[in-house]
Amino acid sequence: MTRHSLSAVSFRDPGGFVYEDQGCILRQVNFLAREHYDQLMKSGLYRELTERRLLIAHDEVDALPRVSATAYRVIRPEPVSLISYPFEWSFSQYKDAALLTLAVERHALRRGMSLKDCSAYNVQFHEGQPILIDTLSLEQYHEGWPWVAYRQFCQHFLAPLALMSLTDIQLGQLCRTNLDGIPLDLATRLLPWRSRVQFGLSLHLHLHGLVQHSDAQTRESGSPGRFSQSAMLGLIASLESTVKGLSWKPGRSTWVAYSKESTYLPDQTDQKSRFIAEFLELVRPASVWDLGANTGNFSRLASDRGISTVAFDFDPACVEVNYREVKKRQETKLLPLLVDLLNPSPACGWVNRERTSIFQRGRPEMVLALALIHHLAITGSLPLENIAEFFSDLAPWLVIEFVAPDDSQVQRLIAQRRGVHHPYDQTQFETCFNRYFSIQEIRPILPGGRILYLMRRRDDEPSSDG
Amino acid sequence: MVSWIVSLAVGHGPDVSPWFWAYLDPGSGSMLFQVLIAGLLSALFCARSALFELKSALFGDHERG
Numbered sequence: 384m385t386r387h388s389l390s391a392v393s394f395r396d397p398g399g400f401v402y403e404d405q406g407c408i409l410r411q412v413n414f415l416a417r418e419h420y421d422q423l424m425k426s427g428l429y430r431e432l433t434e435r436r437l438l439i440a441h442d443e444v445d446a447l448p449r450v451s452a453t454a455y456r457v458i459r460p461e462p463v464s465l466i467s468y469p470f471e472w473s474f475s476q477y478k479d480a481a482l483l484t485l486a487v488e489r490h491a492l493r494r495g496m497s498l499k500d501c502s503a504y505n506v507q508f509h510e511g512q513p514i515l516i517d518t519l520s521l522e523q524y525h526e527g528w529p530w531v532a533y534r535q536f537c538q539h540f541l542a543p544l545a546l547m548s549l550t551d552i553q554l555g556q557l558c559r560t561n562l563d564g565i566p567l568d569l570a571t572r573l574l575p576w577r578s579r580v581q582f583g584l585s586l587h588l589h590l591h592g593l594v595q596h597s598d599a600q601t602r603e604s605g606s607p608g609r610f611s612q613s614a615m616l617g618l619i620a621s622l623e624s625t626v627k628g629l630s631w632k633p634g635r636s637t638w639v640a641y642s643k644e645s646t647y648l649p650d651q652t653d654q655k656s657r658f659i660a661e662f663l664e665l666v667r668p669a670s671v672w673d674l675g676a677n678t679g680n681f682s683r684l685a686s687d688r689g690i691s692t693v694a695f696d697f698d699p700a701c702v703e704v705n706y707r708e709v710k711k712r713q714e715t716k717l718l719p720l721l722v723d724l725l726n727p728s729p730a731c732g733w734v735n736r737e738r739t740s741i742f743q744r745g746r747p748e749m750v751l752a753l754a755l756i757h758h759l760a761i762t763g764s765l766p767l768e769n770i771a772e773f774f775s776d777l778a779p780w781l782v783i784e785f786v787a788p789d790d791s792q793v794q795r796l797i798a799q800r801r802g803v804h805h806p807y808d809q810t811q812f813e814t815c816f817n818r819y820f821s822i823q824e825i826r827p828i829l830p831g832g833r834i835l836y837l838m839r840r841r842d843d844e845p846s847s848d849g
Numbered sequence: 850m851v852s853w854i855v856s857l858a859v860g861h862g863p864d865v866s867p868w869f870w871a872y873l874d875p876g877s878g879s880m881l882f883q884v885l886i887a888g889l890l891s892a893l894f895c896a897r898s899a900l901f902e903l904k905s906a907l908f909g910d911h912e913r914g
Contacts, residue, residue, distance in 0.1 A: 529883035531875040586886065594878035614887035617894030 481540035501536035538564025567592035583625025633700035668748035675755035686717035697723035749780035775819035
């Protein structure tokens, strides 16, 4: 008996699915989606969308389909360096992903097609911009039909954006527990009263939410009523203007100010940058993850060298400032993401495999952990041994800054907590990290204070008996 | 009550293969809601298009995106 293990992330769409073959991500197009796929390719829509970088480009390949009986085509989409999830995006990333989705729908309608779903997970950040990665989301437009993806758009995009903009930026994290978007009745309860006097939010969230749980039944395979193309275009235009009207200012975040009010003098920051640049030149990693990246100043030492870099931070304001800089500088190698290392994105959904944890989605060749360790060890009460093990599991190369116990920032953290739970000093640090890494370089930055280390995982060292 | 409104709102749409219904539940309430606001959306779209045409004629604006 032949068993076909379909990808746990791609089992809903009868039109096809994603699977992995020899490290390559492929998408099978089923016969059921043949007409839709052919129209996408022949109508000029595919070319239009890919040229505008709205849809991921793909090649049709001769690879063996995963399920031959249903296969019409196998396509190989352009690879995305790291899959990210909506609850890992800053406000502006989320907003740009929403506008991208609506732009795709607008272009599709002009070519007689429409999006059949609007999952925020279908959008990824690729070369600095959001892009639709689900080629099979596009189907033939049926004149007279309402938009089948309207509810999903409101739940996946409009509700989270409205909550982040008008209630609290941290409510974007509701997407972590609501994989099919934030239910409209929940969103409307959490939104402030003033959202009811904003036309778009009133219409698409509040009024729409009122009819969500109606017992209305549509006839089987029949239309619920006429919905003209001008109404459809009006719907998209209304959603676009509603999304554009939402904003969020990072304000005076403690962490955004942190990089400006740090312990370093300008020449010491320059010295630290020079050391990091030196380590990057020495190792020449293909990918870097900057953990606790703040607004990405040091991440850019890697990304400006053409290295695919992800800048993680747990502060929404830092990630927002970083993403705005990415847009301003039109950077293609830097991806800012919102991740709390003390509570990283977990695996969730069906059998915990539908959406994978951040560490299952990728591994870098080098980790930057700059001015981070005291936050993990003191704020997070993590033993240095555990931190060393975590980093060694993550990447073969580590650039880590040790912050001494008498550093003013460490003293501030210790004062808040009335002491340190686990041993924290340079000897303990080197002892713990030496178990997992060999220390390649040591560079003191501040006299008697901060030290930069370049470390290599012991398993990855070249064998001495060669 | 809502079912009764739907039965009034239901028209004769084109014949569509029902396979995509198996993929995503569009929410019967959401589908009905769109039908109910269709007139408003059409009017807004027409007004917006007319305004755009007027601006283009006056200032020579070009569509973006």
